Amino acid sequence: xxxxxxxxxxxxxxxxxxxxxxxxxxxxxxxxxxxxxxxxxxxxxxxxxxxxxxxxxxxxxxxxxxxxxxxxxxxxxxxxxxxxxxxxxxxxxxxxxxxxxxxxxxxxxxxxxxxxxxxxxxxxxxxxxxxxxxxxxxxxxxxxxxxxxxxxxxxxxxxxxxxxxxxxxxxxxxxxxxxxxxxxxxxxxxxxxxxxxxxxxxxxxxxxxxxxxxxxxxxxxxxxxxxxxxxxxxxxxxxxxxxxxxxxxxxxxxxxxxxxxxxxxxxxxxxxxxxxxxxxxxxxxxxxxxxxxxxxxxxxxxxxxxxxxxxxxxxxxxxxxxxxxxxxxx
Numbered sequence: 001x002x003x004x005x006x007x008x009x010x011x012x013x014x015x016x017x018x019x020x021x022x023x024x025x026x027x028x029x030x031x032x033x034x035x036x037x038x039x040x041x042x043x044x045x046x047x048x049x050x051x052x053x054x055x056x057x058x059x060x061x062x063x064x065x066x067x068x069x070x071x072x073x074x075x076x077x078x079x080x081x082x083x084x085x086x087x088x089x090x091x092x093x094x095x096x097x098x099x100x101x102x103x104x105x106x107x108x109x110x111x112x113x114x115x116x117x118x119x120x121x122x123x124x125x126x127x128x129x130x131x132x133x134x135x136x137x138x139x140x141x142x143x144x145x146x147x148x149x150x151x152x153x154x155x156x157x158x159x160x161x162x163x164x165x166x167x168x169x170x171x172x173x174x175x176x177x178x179x180x181x182x183x184x185x186x187x188x189x190x191x192x193x194x195x196x197x198x199x200x201x202x203x204x205x206x207x208x209x210x211x212x213x214x215x216x217x218x219x220x221x222x223x224x225x226x227x228x229x230x231x232x233x234x235x236x237x238x239x240x241x242x243x244x245x246x247x248x249x250x251x252x253x254x255x256x257x258x259x260x261x262x263x264x265x266x267x268x269x270x271x272x273x274x275x276x277x278x279x280x281x282x283x284x285x286x287x288x289x290x291x292x293x294x295x296x297x298x299x300x301x302x303x304x305x306x307x308x309x310x311x312x313x314x315x316x317x318x319x320x321x322x323x324x325x326x327x328x329x330x
Contacts, residue, residue, distance in 0.1 A: 028205050030054030033223065033300075037067045041081045041101040041206045043109070048212040050076045052221065078208055096199035100124070101207040108207075114215020117204065117304060121311040124196060129319065137323055141179050146254075148175055204304035220304040227303075235303060242306045243295055245313035250287045252317055256324045 028039035034054040053076060055067045070076060081101075087094030100120060108116030149172065156168040175181075204210050210220045218234045227235020298306050 030057035042208040100203035108209035113213030242310040249316040
C-alpha cells in the first residue's frame with residue numbers, strides 16, 4: 001500500500017485538490033444552463049435583462065420570491081457583491097472567485113466582456129509566471145531532455161537488481177543537476193494553476209459583465225454546444241481554435257527541441273526517436289487524453305471558458321517560445 005501511494009502520490013494529490021476546489025462553491029447554473037440570480041457577482045449596481053438569468057431553480061423559496069418581486073418590465077437590478085458576502089460563503093469564493101470576477105467586471109465596464117476576459121487572463125498568467133518561473137523553466141527543460149533520459153532508461157532496461165536501480169537514479173539525478181531541473185517543480189505549477197482555473201470557471205459564469213455581455217456579437221454566456229446546434233461559425237471557430245492552440249501549447253516544447261537539434265546538426269539515436277520511444281508515446285497518449293477530456297467538458301461550459309482557455313493557450317505558446325530562447329542563450 002505504501003509503495004502504491006508513493007507511486008501515485010501526484011495523482012492522489014491532484015484528485016484531492018480537484019475535489020476540494022470543485023466542492024468549494026455551489027453550482028452557479030440552473031437547469032436551463034443560465035446563471036442563478038443569487039450567484040451573480042457585480043462590482044456596482046447593474047440592471048440586466050431578466051431572460052439572461054435563472055431564479056426558478058433557487059432553493060431558498062423566500063429569496064426566490066424576493067427576486068421575482070424585484071423583476072420589473074423584464075429587467076432585474078443586481079446589487080454590488082462585497083468581499084465580506086463572498087467570504088461568508090467560503091474561502092475559495094472569497095479569495096479566488098470574487099477577485100477574478102471583479103477584475104473582469106472592472107475591465108469590461110471600460111471595454112467589453114471579451115476584452116475583460118483577455119486582460120484578466122493575461123494578468124493571471126503573468127502573476128502565475130512570476131511565482132513559478134523556475135518551475136515552468138524546469139518543466140520545459142524536462143520535456144526537451146527526454147532523449148537523454150530515455151538513453152539512461154534504456155541502458156538499465158533489463159537490469160532489475162538494486163545496484164542498477166541506484167545507478168540509474170544517480171545518473172538521472174546528474175542529468176537533472178546538469179540542466180538545473182527540479183522534477184517535482186511541476187507540482188507547484190499544478191498547485192497554483194488548478195485552483196485558479198476552477199476559480200476562472202466560476203468567475204466567468206458569475207461575473208455580471210459576462211452573464212449580460214458579449215464579444216464581437218458573441219454571447220459569452222452561451223455554450224459551444226449551442227453554437228454547434230445552431231451552426232454558428234463564430235462559436236464553432238472559438239471552440240476549434242481553443243482545441244488547436246491547446247495541442248500546440250502542449251507539443252511546442254518538443255517541436256522546438258527537434259528544430260534546435262536540426263539546426264545544431266544533432267543526430268537523434270534510434271531509441272530516442274518518438275516512434276520507438278515508449279516514454280514519448282506515453283506522454284502523447286496523456287496529452288491526447290487530456291485534450292479529449294477538455295473537449296468533452298468545455299462543449300457544455302459557457303463560451304467565456306472556451307475563450308479563456310484559448311487566450312491561455314496562446315499565452316503559453318508565446319511563453320514556450322520565450323523560455324526556449326532564454327534557455328538556449330544560457
